[in-house]
Amino acid sequence: MTRAVSAVADVTVFLLLVGAAAGAIVGGVGSQASTATANPAAAQAATLATSTASVEYDLVVPPFEGHEPPDSATRRRRTSHGTVAELLGEAAMSGVTVDGERLSNAGKNFESRVGATTRDRLHSRGHRTAVRVTWSPYPGAPVGSAYHVGDRPPETVDVRAATVTVPSGMENVSEPARDAARTSGYEGVAAVVARSVVDGLFPPAQSRYALRGGYPADVLMRARYERMAELTGTTVAVERDSTTELNRHLTAALAATLRTDMRSRYDSPDDAARAVRTSRVRVTVRTWSP
Incomplete structure (x- = not known):
């Protein structure tokens, strides 16, 4: 099985498949060449939403009394496949926090590998690029997640932005x-x-x-x-x-x-x-x- 269950479940219930698909693209992302020319972030966002990747990572298993691993290993190699935007969404959900405290560290290697894959896909001649991935049930909620790839842009530069959304694994309520x-x-x-x-x-x-x-x-x-x-x-x-x-x-x-x-x-x-x-x-x- 090549794709683990979404990291919404912290890459833990890896026995089932997720059929997530990149959602509506906003912020000026479109198929018209003029859009990409006017806003280079739009072209980058479109790339993340449409290009696919396979990410190999180590699932880190915490020690747990009475549940010793059969071979004394604490890592399990897994592979997740999807669009880069989907993988970024999963990486963000892997790091969900409550009041700033992580729910689990098991997916940290997954998050690192997704970051490396994303950097490999983002090529924009003459521009610097950063990606910010966020989820919360409502703005400022005590439960949420934030995941970054690349450096934050300086406050003094002109920044172009575009956003794509992907499913979080939560019901729309x-x-x-x-x-x-x-x-x-x-x-x-x-x-x-x-x-x-x-x-x-x-x-x-x-x-x-x-x-x-x-x-x-x-x-x-x-x-x-x-x-x-x-x-x-x-x-x-x-x-x-x-x-x-x-x-x-x-x-x-x-x-x-x-x-x-x-x-x-x-x-x-x-x-x-x-x-x-x-x-x-x-x-x-x-x-x-x-």
Whole structure:
């Protein structure tokens, strides 16, 4: 199997396939030559959205008491294939954080290899290029991710930018969030968003399969659940509870955090709901003259 499951699951549930496809390209990216000439970032973004690559990486498996690897190895070689934009999206989702703390380090080598692949694909004569990949369920949320390739452009130069979006692995809950705002206020919006995030990071069926499978999927998924519980201030019993129950505990804990954050950030539940964007990762290309 050449492509692991999306790094939304931290490159852990690698037994299933992801059928992600690059989404709508915005910011001036198009097929017209004049567009690329006027905005070199548009041509670079189009390249990322359409060119494909295979990335070989080492899946780093954390030590876990009672789950010793069969051959004492802590790394597993994997290969992921997709458009470069998809791989960038997966790299960003591999590094999801809660309150600035990473959920897992298992995909760090994957992130590094995707960065190297991206740099190899970006060629723009007479321009410098950087890529910023971001995801959050709404702007400024305490859970999110940010991934960079290349140097940040200086503040003093003229920067051109273009953006392509790819799926995050999270359900699109914009409409349910608006409905929840009308019926249940901030609490309802937070619950909808938290459920989308937790089920995206821990797809119940795939997570159950991983926990019941062999090394290293079981170790990675167990460590992931327990780390998420730690970051959200709750506890889980991975060996006892079903993945549905585990996700329910995590959702409740994350929803409480999001509710508090939304109250401080938005003037009304409707405003909070309108800001919800769970399902897309933004891949922004920026170019400038050296």
